[in-house]
Amino acid sequence: MNPISLSDAQDTGKLLQTALESAFNEVLQSGDFINGAPVKTFAKALGNLVRVPEVITCGNGTDALQIALMALDLPPGSEVILPAFNYVSALEVVVLLGFVPVLADVLPDTFSLEPNSVKARFTAKTRAIIAVHLFGQCAGLGFLSEFCRQHQLYLIEDNAQSLGAQCLSSEGKSAYAGTVGHIGTTSFFPTKMLGALGDGGAIFTRDQKLATSMRQITRHGQSQKYTYARVGVNSRLDTLQAAFLLVKLNFLNFYISQRQAIAQQYDQLLQNNTFIQVPARSLESTHVFNQYVIQVPAGYRDSLRHYLHEQQIPTAVYYPSPLHTQPAYQHLGYQTGDFPVAEAICPKVIALPMHPALTLDQVQYITFHILKFFKNQTSFT
Numbered sequence: 001m002n003p004i005s006l007s008d009a010q011d012t013g014k015l016l017q018t019a020l021e022s023a024f025n026e027v028l029q030s031g032d033f034i035n036g037a038p039v040k041t042f043a044k045a046l047g048n049l050v051r052v053p054e055v056i057t058c059g060n061g062t063d064a065l066q067i068a069l070m071a072l073d074l075p076p077g078s079e080v081i082l083p084a085f086n087y088v089s090a091l092e093v094v095v096l097l098g099f100v101p102v103l104a105d106v107l108p109d110t111f112s113l114e115p116n117s118v119k120a121r122f123t124a125k126t127r128a129i130i131a132v133h134l135f136g137q138c139a140g141l142g143f144l145s146e147f148c149r150q151h152q153l154y155l156i157e158d159n160a161q162s163l164g165a166q167c168l169s170s171e172g173k174s175a176y177a178g179t180v181g182h183i184g185t186t187s188f189f190p191t192k193m194l195g196a197l198g199d200g201g202a203i204f205t206r207d208q209k210l211a212t213s214m215r216q217i218t219r220h221g222q223s224q225k226y227t228y229a230r231v232g233v234n235s236r237l238d239t240l241q242a243a244f245l246l247v248k249l250n251f252l253n254f255y256i257s258q259r260q261a262i263a264q265q266y267d268q269l270l271q272n273n274t275f276i277q278v279p280a281r282s283l284e285s286t287h288v289f290n291q292y293v294i295q296v297p298a299g300y301r302d303s304l305r306h307y308l309h310e311q312q313i314p315t316a317v318y319y320p321s322p323l324h325t326q327p328a329y330q331h332l333g334y335q336t337g338d339f340p341v342a343e344a345i346c347p348k349v350i351a352l353p354m355h356p357a358l359t360l361d362q363v364q365y366i367t368f369h370i371l372k373f374f375k376n377q378t379s380f381t
């Protein structure tokens with residue numbers, strides 16, 4: 001792995017700015033702000049990059065999940081299994097569409113759906129599973145795709161955080177995250193792997209029928225202008241965002257290798273400390289490090305964050321509490337204790353600064369203070 005080079009990142013920054021400005025000017029000149037040419041060009045380029053034939057762009061990653069679920073035409077009362085340790089989107093859209101969300105627990109190291117928990121939650125009404133590729137690597141798709149195949153379930157991959165990661169099968173084949181299940185969804189929120197300068201989303205599929213349905217759904221369900229073949233929504237990627245994304249797509253692989261190099265630096269500096277668990281690498285995936293999430297003993301997490309904040313080091317917590325404990329979802333009837341792993345990891349996780357332009361000096365400064373924090377803890381006890 002190449003060492004992080006500040007000048008590379010800075011050069012890229014300048015290049016990027018110039019390219020974004022000319023993309024902006026082109027769209028401004030064209031006046032074609034909705035469904036302009038860059039939207040199609042971007043969808044095609046993204047499909048080529050992740051090797052999937054159908055890419056449907058839409059307004060954001062949450063819409064992408066909703067459109068995906070709508071396209072499956074599931075019968076009322078269908079149950080959809082999804083992880084309890086997750087961002088809210090998947091749960092939210094299942095509830096909004098009137099289906100029954102069934103939460104399952106996750107693995108303590110890769111945060112991916114735990115196979116036995118999935119099996120235990122499976123019923124005759126289960127119709128789909130939403131696998132979530134958290135933080136930059138694929139959830140365990142080996143088990144999940146086989147389980148879905150056996151039980152004739154749809155597999156949706158929420159790939160908002162792991163665009164560009166490769167899922168590795170036991171036969172050594174690789175496919176891009178989001179292209180393994182029936183439908184994959186992603187987000188272009190500015191902090192994601194491929195960030196727009198605003199909102200955006202996309203949906204991947206190999207199934208032409210689903211692709212047609214999803215294209216219709218994004219346009220109010222129209223099969224042609226003013227013919228509403230089905231109930232739809234209005235969800236579009238703006239021309240301007242597509243033009244920006246086309247520029248940034250050229251940098252995606254560079255960004256990924258920068259992030260991987262930074263993660264390696266973090267690993268080297270942190271992995272020998274007994275208080276710190278560095279991010280686990282799944283054997284079924286590459287890791288593109290949308291986030292670099294370490295785990296520390298629960299009692300130390302918040303004081304560590306506080307200490308780092310005092311040193312001007314920003315951190316974040318994904319996610320502070322599992323979904324089943326959230327006020328809006330109490331009607332689902334889950335209780336504290338239902339998902340022990342999800343509950344145990346929420347107070348332990350802390351995301352360290354991670355972006356492609358982070359320098360080795362900065363990584364050293366951050367890790368120096370993390371190690372100093374734990375050194376002070378031990379000298380007091």
Ligand SMILES: *Cc1c(COP(=O)(O)O)cnc(C)c1O
Pocket residue numbers: 060061062063087089090132158160161186187188189199200201
């Ligand atoms: C960001 C994110 C989403 C939602 O994407 P938006 O574009 O913000 O709607 C969905 N799922 C996961 C796992 C995410 O990280």
